[in-house]
Amino acid sequence: MDTHRSRNDAPDDLTRRRFLGEIGRGAVVGSVAASIIDRGQTASAADAQPGRVKHRILGKTGLKVSEIGFGGHSWAYSKVPVGEKRYRRVTLEEAVEMIAEGLDMGVNYFDSCTPLLECSVPGEALKRLKKRDQAIICVRPSHKMKGVPNDKKEVFDWTEARLKLWQTDHIDLLLLSNEQHVTDKSGYWDMSYSIEACAKLKKEGKIRFTGFGSHFTPEWFYEAFAKFAKDFDVCSMPYNVRHRVAEDVMPKAKQAGLGVVTIKPLARGSLLAKRNLQGKDAGLARDMIAFVLENKHVDVCLCGVHTREQMRENFSASWTTLSPERRTALTQRAAQLPCNEYPWLEQGWRYV
Template identity: 65%
Template sequence: MNEHVSSRETKAASTRRRFLGQLGQGAVAGGAAGILHGADCSTAAGASSDGRVKRRRLGTTNLEVSEVGFGGHSWSYKRTPDGSGGYRKLTIDEAVEMIDAAMDMGVNFFDSCTPLDECTVPGEALKRLKRRDEAVISVRPSHKMKGVENDKKEVYKWTEERLKAWQIDHIDLLLLSNVAEVTPQSGYWDMSYSIEALDKLKQQGKIRYTGFGSHFTPKWFFVAFHKFGKYFDCCSMPYNVRHRVAEKVMPAARKVGLGVVTIKPFARGSLLKGRDLEGADADVPRDMVAFVLKNKAVDVCLCGVHSMAQMKTDFSASWAQISQSGYQRLEQIAATPVPHGEHCWLEEGWRYA
């Protein structure tokens, strides 16, 4: 073993020991309460108490991905107190520290959405850490898949921009995405031109695997699986204790051989608002992620995190287990509608006016 690898392993082991010291090793497993009714938890990840995030194979690809992934919004949203009453984005130095610690815990999946700093910040951090080779990097071209020739240009342009922003020579996973504003009306799941572009990019060695998805109703996922499922490697959709429509979609995805990357375990934080996260609800974020991971159809659960503390809590879901009282609390939260506002579009039956 060379010196570099050996010192990295020692550092990773010490990070894990620190995490376990801070978090405890998870409550004793309790029986599944009503919230799990209908969720497929039969191969819930086994309890592991070594503080290491477990890996799953992404669909039928050769990618071994951490079951918890680093959300791209971590870098683009202003959520860190700036010391003068406002909020700021995380800095590159903070990103370096968080990504290094996350990777020491076994996290290797890094997502990025539309804002460019979701690529530039982790890209620079991985470069400084010299850990790109350990990472699985995912980008999401946000275009509308109109089924027109111009779709190809959009995909090429987006890919080149993202390669540059991440400072990499290939992308591990490219997920065709879409914009929230058109979600319920997204009848234009015509990805035929995009597929042509993706094929060419694969031949050029610029992308390895592909997928699609975002904020869509099940109907359009089923259409896409039927028409295009065989072409792609995975799909992506929101899934959390309250917004569980994905449970209808995931089996169909699996049937056509697609892996599943879930987003929004906290409905972008709305499920955590007003909770006593310093006290009685301290385990709620971790348990929300653990709930997602218990579904055997999920390959990766992406979490948006804005501090080392949030990151440690959320990633510990990989080895912690939900207690009986934890399930009961999740059930209570899941029964409460998300208030009308930014994320109400996740609510079943909700439609844009």
């Protein structure tokens, strides 16, 4: 008998409502704790409980991080439905509630990208909750790797501004990043000035650890590992059921001692398009995140969550085990559906 299937898979007749009721009570996965698979360096049976997001060690930082983290986009984009094709942002009050619940579940990793709200909203929430000390905060200065002296000033200015927005005296992880539309020009190969800036910020106690990545191509990661791994603690790359080249890249990062933070477990939601999430596909987002977490090289999987419902579902991936049949179904279907919104993912990160 396939016990995994009977415990964890969302059967075709499982409605969204029933699914949510079950993850709320931990019933879908309640019995998994006893048979949890070892997914990471630090994920262990003792660490695994329904309702609790497990932790892993983030490479050479030694930080104990939740294996799922709050994506910064959660706070910045208007994605909360408010009627026919209308959306708004998460309010500050909602963010406070979501972050309080996430912290209670063990989630301690907070990412933030360019939009200011990605820092100011969780920063204010953590202040109100008086829980800054429980959080590991990551900021991502974008496109500061041009290899010109002014990179230094840009990294300093960015960091000072983010310290204020997060209302904190130190940032845990500064991750040099780039953006889709500047990828070809961003010159990661000359991070020299940014590295100098990071070293000074570390010395001043304003940042603790550093990293790089995001919209690099896999080839750029290989080159960056060879040239710069000694200067950094962490790297960040996309990984999901459709875009799986990271399965080759992540072991190389680990060999270099770098922690691995993955982004886009749902390809920004496009892997869920045209699915019946209220009916037979209930639980699909959770299962796609569980797929990412099965890879022992992943330390943190970041996901965007815009409602409490999405948050509860996505975080429950930490105590969900996929059956072989479910895993095959997920990857086969994802391989068939084109994901045209993100050419850099399709061209660089999918096996062809």
